[in-house]
Amino acid sequence: MSVHRSAVLLHRALWLVFITQAILSPFVDLPYDYWLGWLPGLAAIALGFRLRAIEERRVRAGAPAPVETEPPVTGRWSAQNSPADRVPSHGTHSRGQTYAIDIVAESDERPRPPFSPLWPIARRNGAFPAFGAELRAVADATVVHACDHRRDHLSRTSWPGLIYMLIVEGVVRGVAGRGQIFGNHLVLDLGDGTYAAYAHVQRGSLQVREGDRVYAGQAVARCGNSGNSSEPHVHFQLMDGPDLDRARGIPFTWRGIGVPKNGETFTADPAVPETSA
Template sequence: MTLTGDRPLFFGLVIAHTWFDFGYPILWNLLVLVLAYVLVTVANRWGGGAPDDKQVIRELVEVAAPVADRWSALDSPADRTPSHGIHAYGQTFAIDVIAEPEPGARPGLRALWPLARRATDFPAFGAPILAVADATVVRAHDRQRDHLSRTSWPALLYLMLVEGSVRELFGVHRIFGNHVVLDLGNGTYAAYAHLKRGSLTVREGDRVSAGQQIARCGNSGNSSEPHLHFQLMDSPDPDTARGIPFRWHGIGVPRNREIFEAPAAAASHT
């Protein structure tokens, strides 16, 4: 059973449970169910959940890098899979990258203060995001706001234990935030998440070339700070997709905290 697939059932139970009188305020019924949903979602996120028996790992696909210049990796599939702790939303081989133009340019995690920072304080915010291959745009959404960072321990715990679970209630749009999905052909799709609001330069149905700018990095969706979440998957719909392993031309798959440089020229490689 997956929370994603059973979301309609969950909401049906909410309606049924709030319809009947159990001798206490009806709102309590809803709160109990929402709390249960949050707890199960958190357990699923930490536990990861194994793929079912029909899971078939696709052959690795090599593409260009989705960014240029100096970046570092987080939650990399080079260190573990599933890289983000879950297989849901096609994230088995997903990677997060953050801009590191020079040492100390990116604000670090603080114990207590400041609780949050503006997105513009981070060098990744507004950085160009590039097509990794010649492709067709099949999903393009950029109407969600870019929120403050979650880069103190209280804010990070809030993101992990509360905000992320609430976003789960509303599906992949609230998890990925502003995002683009490209059809690379041969049953392979590239997803880019947490993009900057209003920054998309493409629409659904557009053809793009490798290295072409398609958006800018943002801090929308379930994001602790401005960064790019990138993954390959076998379907244009993250709700049902399975992850596909990847490597970037001339880079490979950077490990956690590994600094890598992706020249703009590399992104135009075909």
């Protein structure tokens, strides 16, 4: 048995011991001091962090070469949940999100509202500079999926709003599936087994339909706040298939930018779309 497999089994055993004694302690007089009962749980947490770090290194080591594309936006933006900081970037490999990134628009004239601990609980989307920003095709591609009928909800940029999103909405959206998680979304076939997905698209903003041929830099939709989103932002990812429920993530790098780290601000220059002859 490998060392890694042994560590995984030990991690499970520590949690089992901790949970078992927690259940039995009200009914059984355990033969050791109360505080010692926390040791298996603390050890399990520490080992869990270690195993997660090992898994992230394994994913990075086995990752395919990044695919270079144009950025999906223009102007000044900053990164959140970036694969430059951790993999999987969103805490999961499901739905092709291993190397996904979230970006929010930055504006000196209309700054993003700060996170509010209690009030206002929610803000209208127009308060955020990302809302309505153009989304661009990252390469010459074919549209394989496009939907924009779901509503854009209010922000969740307060503790009450965030808790509601994670606990109440999160459960419902997780059961309802990809449409409720990604909201309005667009999938482009870039060729060579690579697909680009844009999530949280603004309702009614699609400028393309399934089967359309698009060109790098072409406006295809607008940024919205649909689906599992705390504020208007762009969720972008590359993957190896068009089905979000089955696809695996592919690393990306944006031409002239690379992969921005969490909190890093970057400026994307517009690509000049080509046109067919």
